[in-house]
Amino acid sequence: xxxxxxxxxxQRAGQRRGGRPSQRGRPATPWYLGPWGLGAAVLVIAVVVVxxxxxxxxxxxxxxxxxxxxxxKSILTAVTSPGQSELxxxxxxxxxxxxxxxxxxxxxxTLGGKPELLYYGAEFCxxxxxxxxxxxxxxxxxxxxxxxxxxxxxxxxxFPSTNTFTFRHASYTSPYLAFSAREVEDRNxxxxxxxxxxxxxxINRYDKxxxxxxxxxxxxxxxxxxxxxxxxxxxxxxALHANTTDPYSSALSWSQIAGGLVNAGSPxxxxxxxxANWITAGICRVDGNKPASVCSAKPxxxxxxxxxx
Amino acid sequence: MANRSAVRxxxxxxxxxxxxxxxxxxxxxPVVPVWLPWLIMVISVVGIGISAYLTxxxxxxxxxxxxxNGIVNCALVTSSPYSVVGTTSxxxxxxxxxxxxxxxxxxxxSLLAASGRLRYSQLRIAGAHLxxxxxxxxxxxxxxxxxxxxxxxxxxWCSGVHVLVLITFxxxxxxxxxxxxxxxx
Numbered sequence: 001x002x003x004x005x006x007x008x009x010x011q012r013a014g015q016r017r018g019g020r021p022s023q024r025g026r027p028a029t030p031w032y033l034g035p036w037g038l039g040a041a042v043l044v045i046a047v048v049v050v051x052x053x054x055x056x057x058x059x060x061x062x063x064x065x066x067x068x069x070x071x072x073k074s075i076l077t078a079v080t081s082p083g084q085s086e087l088x089x090x091x092x093x094x095x096x097x098x099x100x101x102x103x104x105x106x107x108x109x110t111l112g113g114k115p116e117l118l119y120y121g122a123e124f125c126x127x128x129x130x131x132x133x134x135x136x137x138x139x140x141x142x143x144x145x146x147x148x149x150x151x152x153x154x155x156x157x158x159f160p161s162t163n164t165f166t167f168r169h170a171s172y173t174s175p176y177l178a179f180s181a182r183e184v185e186d187r188n189x190x191x192x193x194x195x196x197x198x199x200x201x202x203i204n205r206y207d208k209x210x211x212x213x214x215x216x217x218x219x220x221x222x223x224x225x226x227x228x229x230x231x232x233x234x235x236x237x238x239a240l241h242a243n244t245t246d247p248y249s250s251a252l253s254w255s256q257i258a259g260g261l262v263n264a265g266s267p268x269x270x271x272x273x274x275x276a277n278w279i280t281a282g283i284c285r286v287d288g289n290k291p292a293s294v295c296s297a298k299p300x301x302x303x304x305x306x307x308x309x
Numbered sequence: 310m311a312n313r314s315a316v317r318x319x320x321x322x323x324x325x326x327x328x329x330x331x332x333x334x335x336x337x338x339p340v341v342p343v344w345l346p347w348l349i350m351v352i353s354v355v356g357i358g359i360s361a362y363l364t365x366x367x368x369x370x371x372x373x374x375x376x377x378n379g380i381v382n383c384a385l386v387t388s389s390p391y392s393v394v395g396t397t398s399x400x401x402x403x404x405x406x407x408x409x410x411x412x413x414x415x416x417x418x419s420l421l422a423a424s425g426r427l428r429y430s431q432l433r434i435a436g437a438h439l440x441x442x443x444x445x446x447x448x449x450x451x452x453x454x455x456x457x458x459x460x461x462x463x464x465x466w467c468s469g470v471h472v473l474v475l476i477t478f479x480x481x482x483x484x485x486x487x488x489x490x491x492x493x494x
Contacts, residue, residue, distance in 0.1 A: 033490040041482055045446070045475065052454045156458075157389075189462065214372070214384050 093274020127233030134275030143174025239271035353413030
């Protein structure tokens with residue numbers, strides 16, 4: 001009788017634990033101690049991982065009133081139309097020579113019979129954000145942009161939300177130079193544009209040491225097969241933020257940067273136009289110093305003399 | 310009258326409470342396969358190796374052997390503010406090395422306990438290992454969320470370490486399950 005009682009207690013205990021009582025009266029193994037338990041744990045982990053990977057980080061990088069909107073004329077004018085005397089006063093702006101000569105055999109990189117400048121970057125990239133200001137200023141001396149859009153770099157990196165432009169839908173025409181821009185990722189890191197096979201070959205070959213500090217890094221400039229541009233992005237980016245030495249300080253607005261550009265002594269003018277002057281000197285070197293109005297004006301000849309290609 | 314003293318009443322074992330698991334039956338072999346803790350130890354060695362490499366790269370400021378291609382950018386991830394412990398300059402790979410060392414030690418202890426050379430029960434060690442693995446897994450999920458939601462880039466080496474932690478968790482869970490199931494049987 002005592003044995004029957006003990007057996008009944010075991011059966012009831014097995015039922016309370018959720019298992020079916022075995023034929024011998026022993027409690028069944030709970031489900032979480034078997035394959036179902038392991039499967040449930042793996043499933044939960046998988047769901048969490050997938051949720052993390054696919055979720056957007058929300059409003060900080062969401063498209064806003066700026067996302068690829070046309071650049072206001074006042075800002076574009078400030079960037080593309082500085083006075084000649086201001087450019088001469090800025091000189092290099094304290095920006096070091098960014099151009100590195102391609103070693104060994106140099107294969108011309110041309111498009112439509114003109115020397116080509118290739119830009120490889122991304123919309124999220126804070127350093128690309130800084131470079132575009134100087135690039136637009138320089139290239140506007142040789143041709144005309146259309147379709148430039150406003151953009152900010154990612155909010156989740158150094159120099160967060162740097163106010164800048166995007167080349168995503170831009171076109172450039174010039175009688176002296178061809179310009180190809182590839183924004184390969186958008187502000188959220190999603191794939192955007194793809195370099196052509198010809199461009200990818202150049203990127204794979206030269207966007208690495210000794211020309212770049214990081215293989216396939218952004219931004220990358222390649223000029224007519226003669227030089228790679230390693231622009232001092234950190235110094236320039238600092239000038240576009242409230243605190244030039246704090247990489248996490250808040251970004252100046254487009255208007256604030258444009259306002260600083262009119263003053264040759266401002267950090268914004270020295271960084272942007274100093275960078276632009278170096279880019280201009282490089283272009284003048286490969287296009288036969290045309291137009292003369294640009295390539296003969298100070299400080300371009302002095303900077304061009306320092307180029308090693 | 311029968312001599313009652315000659316007839317002994319059957320022994321009455323106290324009824325076992327529902328919460329008490331049965332004594333484990335005499336097993337025909339080890340409950341936990343021997344290869345399981347050995348595999349965890351091998352994983353720990355690999356994890357220590359990768360974490361040590363990332364630590365050396367951090368301090369020596371060497372370039373990582375990792376391509377930058379679209380969403381993969383090891384340099385960006387390993388140089389971000391999230392790559393160090395709090396506000397210190399200690400890379401998080403250092404506690405990562407510590408995690409793998411402890412995991413490997415627990416696996417070794419499980420083997421010793423199974424062979425009776427340790428006075429702690431293998432189940433207790435397996436329980437501790439499972440807790441340790443859960444803690445590691447939670448931290449991996451945190452790092453993954455930082456990569457996905459803050460940095461928008463991933464690091465191949467870091468992902469390799471994360472996978473090793475996940476595999477360790479699965480193996481630790483299986484080990485604990487088998488030992489617990491053996492006690493329930």
